[in-house]
Amino acid sequence: MATANIKEVARHAGVSLGTVSNVLNRPDTVAPATRQRVLDAITTLGYVRNDSARQLRAGHSRTVAIVVLDVANPFFTDVVRGAEQVIEGAGAMLVVCNSGEDSARERRHLELLEEQRVRGVLITPVDHGPQPTLDKLIERGIPVVLVDRGTGRANRCSVAVDDVLGGRLAMDHLLDQGHQRIAYLGGPLTIAQVADRHAGAAAALQDRGSTAELRVAVTTSLTVAAGRRAAEELLALPVRKRPTAVFCANDLIALGVLQELTARGVRVPIDVAIVGYDDIEFAGAAAVPLSSVRQPRDQLGRAAAELLLEEAESGDTHRHRHVVFQPEMVVRRSSDQPRRTRR
Amino acid sequence: MATANIKEVARHAGVSLGTVSNVLNRPDTVAPATRQRVLDAITTLGYVRNDSARQLRAGHSRTVAIVVLDVANPFFTDVVRGAEQVIEGAGAMLVVCNSGEDSARERRHLELLEEQRVRGVLITPVDHGPQPTLDKLIERGIPVVLVDRGTGRANRCSVAVDDVLGGRLAMDHLLDQGHQRIAYLGGPLTIAQVADRHAGAAAALQDRGSTAELRVAVTTSLTVAAGRRAAEELLALPVRKRPTAVFCANDLIALGVLQELTARGVRVPIDVAIVGYDDIEFAGAAAVPLSSVRQPRDQLGRAAAELLLEEAESGDTHRHRHVVFQPEMVVRRSSDQPRRTRR
DNA sequence: CGAACTGGATGAAACGTTTTAGGCGCTATA
């Protein structure tokens, strides 16, 4: 119970304290016989390294934190899995913190992480404006990598997916299918992704010189429930004005829309086509498999983790980088229904 | 950059080092004027407590870890959210570790957590047999609470949901609807939940003296893909032998089944009824909303966290407890189709 | 044979806290 420490191990093995430390950290510098004696002592005493002491000495820990907006959002869980691979491969530990889209919680987490002198932080910040707590981390020399948000800041690395391109891809697909009345569902528009995807859709329309109409319906959040409500509003429109296709800012909304439409007897994709965004696992598993814009989520996590480790190791010589991935259109049944253009 | 420490703060404020510590930990024991001087010094120097040193002194950290089988499984994310509330309410920090159903990774995590002298561990262990790494933690005095697995161990607390009851509820519901050929889908059977839910279903059958048939189809995992494959196998049966209802060990399987069946033109619930388990968010959001056995997931997380904190505080006087929650049958469209009993 | 290395081990310092025992100057009490 009274946890054995390195000193007791040393005494037990009949060597000095420094030698035990060498066995632990530079095994090749100690003679095989001695090494074995120390290892034996370690196992018989059940010694386990005290990481607090080690960190205290080292000045920083070996854990990397990822602060996500919502642990329950499949997008982030995939990013986490990607980051895990890299971080654990480097012998460090990834801990997941959940801000729950709440800046106060985010701040509290960052403060605690700073106290813990974490090796680095991967974060999708709640706010877009100035981020004093984050800047403080950076000043202190803790590497920060922005995930899927805020590309373009000079004092930190970032990884992101080209949301404007994603919006284009979705819109091009729907236009290819001959849709003339299209709705974009998502919100709040203060979220950069939501705005960018819409910008991409609008740009696609303009580039083609299409006469199609793109209407925006702003939702209060990016959830299934919000999707249901948005669908209700669509259904309130007279059929002639009703969009024949909806492009949703994420798959949760799309699933909500899908559920509400089918519940009300509107056929997908015959009456209304749906395209989502993110391509979460459940997108393909929906009763009407959902077309979606796929983001390379685990790559996003991996790239972020790699940038972080790189910065943590190279220190001052590090030059911040901004990696942008390209999304991909995945067409499934929910939008696979070409229609005649109506004049 | 060269992080200020408590000593510099003391010098800056013209007090002793111990006084600064008192301002931080027992503010009321220091005279208001001095306190203010110290606080000013802290802000001007941008001092941030070094948690490693604090932990080293204290002998343990203020973080609690939760080790889940899969961060991407909505069941666990909800448990995490419940636990978070309690842990953060107590001023501690919850970190999420992902074992990914891999005992090696689980072990590695536990070892690192032990090195970090975490305050406690909430865990759903990968294996059911003896758990040496976990026992080692307990011997060292680190509280461990089992989550949804392994109730009945003497040396640790646990929280769980009554899976046998859950199986009963589902089966009773299907029998009430008049089904005579029912399949139970899930696996591997070495997972206690999978076995218990089946046991409950079988018990319900027996208690009623029903003549209905309960066939078991074992899957290799509890995923959407496994559900699809299981559905394929069901479809291979001649229609007369085909079950009219399937009870799935979890919602992921149920969603997979639902997708495959509808893709193959089998109508749910008219041709085949489906009942899932867990009632994840997507269950209600499926195109045919899924009947499911709901587990009080956040309560599970909350209760686990409370037990943990209790144990961490009371120390030796603690008596281990095993909390069991009761599941609830949520009937939705996927099984809402009474049928005439066929003889 | 002396000098220069070398592999292997040692001892002590340092990391930044918290805590404990005590010190100092007052005031209230007997």
Place this chain on the structure above:
DNA sequence: TATAGCGCCTAAAACGTTTCATCCAGTTCG
């Protein structure tokens, strides 16, 4: 006027590592 008590503060001892400067005994080389 002693004494005890109190409020406020200080000094020093831990906590368990890692690292760095040494040291020692061989070995190699000129």
